[in-house]
Amino acid sequence: MIATSSCCDIEDSNLLTVPQALANIRADIQLLESFEQVPLRSGLGRILAQDIISPINVPAYPNAAMDGYAFHSHDLSTPGWQTLPVIGTALAGQPFNGTVSIGQCVRIMTGAVMPVGTDTVVMQEEVECVGETIRFQTGPVQAGQHVRLAGEDLAIGQVVLKPGKQLLPPELGLLASLGKAEVCVKRRLRVAFFSTGDELCSIGDSLKAGQIYDSNRYTLYGMLTRLGVEVIDLGVVRDHREALRQALLDAADCAEMVITSGGVSVGEADLIKEVLLELGTIHFWKIAMRPGRPLAYGKIKDSVFFGLPGNPVAAMVTFYQLVQPTILTMIGATESELAKLWKAQSLSKLKKRLGRREFQRGVLERTPDGEWAVRSTGPQGSGILRSMSEGNCFIVLPEERGNVEIGEWVDVQPFGEFM
Ligand code: AMP
Ligand code: MG
Numbered sequence: 001m002i003a004t005s006s007c008c009d010i011e012d013s014n015l016l017t018v019p020q021a022l023a024n025i026r027a028d029i030q031l032l033e034s035f036e037q038v039p040l041r042s043g044l045g046r047i048l049a050q051d052i053i054s055p056i057n058v059p060a061y062p063n064a065a066m067d068g069y070a071f072h073s074h075d076l077s078t079p080g081w082q083t084l085p086v087i088g089t090a091l092a093g094q095p096f097n098g099t100v101s102i103g104q105c106v107r108i109m110t111g112a113v114m115p116v117g118t119d120t121v122v123m124q125e126e127v128e129c130v131g132e133t134i135r136f137q138t139g140p141v142q143a144g145q146h147v148r149l150a151g152e153d154l155a156i157g158q159v160v161l162k163p164g165k166q167l168l169p170p171e172l173g174l175l176a177s178l179g180k181a182e183v184c185v186k187r188r189l190r191v192a193f194f195s196t197g198d199e200l201c202s203i204g205d206s207l208k209a210g211q212i213y214d215s216n217r218y219t220l221y222g223m224l225t226r227l228g229v230e231v232i233d234l235g236v237v238r239d240h241r242e243a244l245r246q247a248l249l250d251a252a253d254c255a256e257m258v259i260t261s262g263g264v265s266v267g268e269a270d271l272i273k274e275v276l277l278e279l280g281t282i283h284f285w286k287i288a289m290r291p292g293r294p295l296a297y298g299k300i301k302d303s304v305f306f307g308l309p310g311n312p313v314a315a316m317v318t319f320y321q322l323v324q325p326t327i328l329t330m331i332g333a334t335e336s337e338l339a340k341l342w343k344a345q346s347l348s349k350l351k352k353r354l355g356r357r358e359f360q361r362g363v364l365e366r367t368p369d370g371e372w373a374v375r376s377t378g379p380q381g382s383g384i385l386r387s388m389s390e391g392n393c394f395i396v397l398p399e400e401r402g403n404v405e406i407g408e409w410v411d412v413q414p415f416g417e418f419m
Contacts, residue, residue, distance in 0.1 A: 015288035017399060018321055018357050024283075025297060025326050029304055032256065032330050034187040040175055043167045045228045046185035047331050052161040057151035058177050062114040064090070066146040069127060069134055070118035071105035073143030083135050090115055105134060114147055121146035154178065164334040186331045192255035193220050194234035194247055196263040196272060197310060202236055215385060216261040216308075216315045223319050227327055229257075239263065244275045252279075252300040256330070259323065262310030264296045272296075272307065280305060288356040288399060291382035292318045304330070311382035317359045317394070341396060341411040348376035350404035352397045361391035364412055374412050391415070 016024070035049035064070060070090065075082055084105040090096035092111030100106055100117035108114075108121060122141050127134040154160055160174060167175075167183065175183055200214040201207050214236050224231045232255055237247040244263075251258040263272035264284065273296070276282040282298035282305060291314035296307030306323050308315045344364055352358055362374040374395055377387040393412040397404065404410055 015293075015356070016285050017288050021285060021287050021295075021297070021322060022325060025322065026329060028299075029326060029330055031332055032186060032189055035184055036187050037182050037184050040172060040181055040183055043175070043183040043185050044169075044172060046167050046183075046188075047228075047333050048161055048163055048165045048167060048171075048183065049186045049332075050163060050184040051159055052175065052178070052180075052183075054154040054156055054158045054160050054178055056154075056178060057156045058154040059148055059150060059152070061150050062119075063092075063148050064108045064110055064112050064114060064121050064146060065148050066121055066123045067109050068121045068123040068125075068146065069105040070108040070114055070121050071100065072102050072118055073120045074102050075105075076120070076138045076141055076143055079138060081135055082138050083130075083133050085133050088115075119144055119147065162334075164332050166333055188228060188230040189257060189327060189331050190230045190232060190255040191224055191257040191259060191327070192232040192234055192251035193217065193224070193259040193261075194251065195236045195261050195310075196239060196244065197236070198239045200236045200262075215312050216310070219312065219316050219385075219388075220259060220261065220319065223316070223324070227324065229327060229331075239271055241271055241275055244272055245279065248275065248279055248300055248305075252303040252305075255303055257304045257306070257327070258300055259306045259308060259319075261308045261315045264294055264307040265309060276300070276305070276307065282307070287318075289317070289321070290353075290356055290358045291380075292321070292359070295322070297322075309382070312385040313361075313388060314382040316385075316388055320394075321359065341413055342372060342393075343409050344372040344374040344412045346375070346395070346404050346406060346408050346410050347373050348404075349406055350376060350395065350397065350410075352401055352403050354402055355399055357399055358397040359394040359413075360397065361387040362393050362395040362412060363391055364393045364414060372412075374410065388415075 071084055075084060084103065086107055087104045088096045088098060089107040090112035091109050095113040096106045096115040100115050106115050106118065120143055122136050123146065127136040161171060165171065195214045195217050199211050201211040202214055217233060221231055221233060234247055234251055237243050273284065276296060280298055280300035282296050285295050285297060287293045287295055291311060292309060294309065295318055298305050308318050350360060360380050361377040363377060364372060364374045367373045374393065377391040393414045396411045396413050
C-alpha cells in the first residue's frame with residue numbers, strides 16, 4: 001500500500017519527489033507473470049521469460065579462422081623453413097575426411113572443420129606454393145593459431161541469457177546459433193489509453209472555435225508502441241461524468257494499465273477526480289518536477305492507473321520518468337542502461353527553481369575538442385511540444401540545483417532507444 005499522499009491531500013503542499021513517487025509505485029504494482037512461446041523473429045524487442053541454456057557447443061567443432069593450410073604444430077619444431085605436401089582440401093561445409101600425419105598439410109578455408117591430426121593454420125599469405133607442396137618460415141607461426149575452438153562462443157550447458165533480457169538483434173542471432181526456432185517471452189502488457197477534454201478535436205475533423213487537435217494520443221501511441229506493449233486506443237472522452245466513468249471501466253476491463261491525459265489539474269473541473277475516486281484507489285500527487293505536476297496514480301479494479309497532465313510536454317515527461325519505468329518493472333525487464341545520466345557542459349544559461357527536479361529539453365552535441373556539450377532548445381513551456389522534437393535529451397536538473405551558468409556541468413538523459 002502507498003503510505004503517502006492519499007486522495008485527501010489534494011491540497012497538501014507537501015510535494016513528492018520523483019524518486020519517492022517511483023518508489024511508491026514500485027511498492028504497489030504487481031509483475032506480469034504470464035508468458036508465451038513465439039517464433040524467434042517475433043521475439044524482437046520482447047522480454048525473455050526463461051533461462052537459455054546452451055544445448056550445444058558454438059561452434060560445434062574446431063574450425064579454421066583464416067584461409068590457409070592446416071597441419072600439426074609438431075611440424076613447427078624445426079626452426080627455419082618447413083616444406084609440407086598438400087594432401088587435400090577442407091571447405092566450410094565440406095570437411096576433409098582423411099587423417100593428416102605429421103609432415104603433411106591440408107588446404108583449408110575459413111569455417112572448415114580442422115581435419116583429424118591438425119591443430120594449427122598458417123595463413124595462405126605466409127606460404128609459398130611449390131607444385132603440390134607449401135613452404136613457410138616456422139619462426140612467426142604460433143602453435144594452435146587461427147583455430148576457433150569448439151564452444152569458444154557458447155559452451156554446452158552454459159547460461160546464455162537470463163529472464164528479463166530484452167531480445168535485440170544480437171540475442172536473436174545468439175538464439176538462432178543455438179538452433180532455437182521459438183522463444184518464451186513475457187506476454188505483452190495491455191495498455192488502454194484515452195484523452196480527456198471538451199476542447200479536443202480528433203485528426204480528420206476540422207477544428208471549431210476554441211478547439212485544439214488531440215496530440216497526446218499520438219505521442220502516447222508512439223511511446224507505448226516502442227516499449228512493445230499492446231496498445232488499446234480508446235479515443236477522446238468528453239468531460240462528462242458518465243462518459244468518463246464508462247471509459248475508465250471499459251479500459252480497466254481490457255487492460256492491465258490505463259492511462260489518461262488531461263483533467264487532473266487543480267484548476268480543471270474536478271470531474272475526473274470525482275469519478276476516479278468512486279471507481280478505485282487513486283492518489284492525486286503533486287510531484288516536485290517540471291514539467292509534470294500534477295499526476296494521478298492508483299488502481300481501477302486490478303489495473304494500474306496513470307492520469308497524466310494534459311499539457312503535451314508534461315504528458316511526455318511524466319510518461320518517460322514514471323510510466324515507462326513502471327511498465328519495464330511490470331514486464332520484468334532488467335534495468336536499462338539508457339536511463340542512466342551523462343554529463344555535459346551547458347552552452348546555455350538555464351533558469352531553474354530550487355526544490356523541484358526539472359527536465360528541460362536540450363540538444364546534446366560534441367564540441368570540437370571532443371567534450372559533450374548541451375544547449376537548451378529555447379522556450380520551455382509545457383505546451384511547446386516542438387521542444388521534444390528539436391531536442392535529443394532531457395537536461396536533468398536536480399532538486400537542490402539553482403540557475404545554471406554557461407560552462408557549468410549538467411546531467412543529461414538522451415532520448416535513447418526507448419524514447
Ligand atoms: P488539462 O490537464 O486537462 O487541464 O489540460 C492542460 C492543457 O493541456 C490544456 O491547455 C489542454 O487544452 C491541453 N491538452 C489536454 N489534453 C490534450 C491533448 N490530448 N492534446 C493536446 N493538448 C491537450
Ligand atoms: Mg482538460
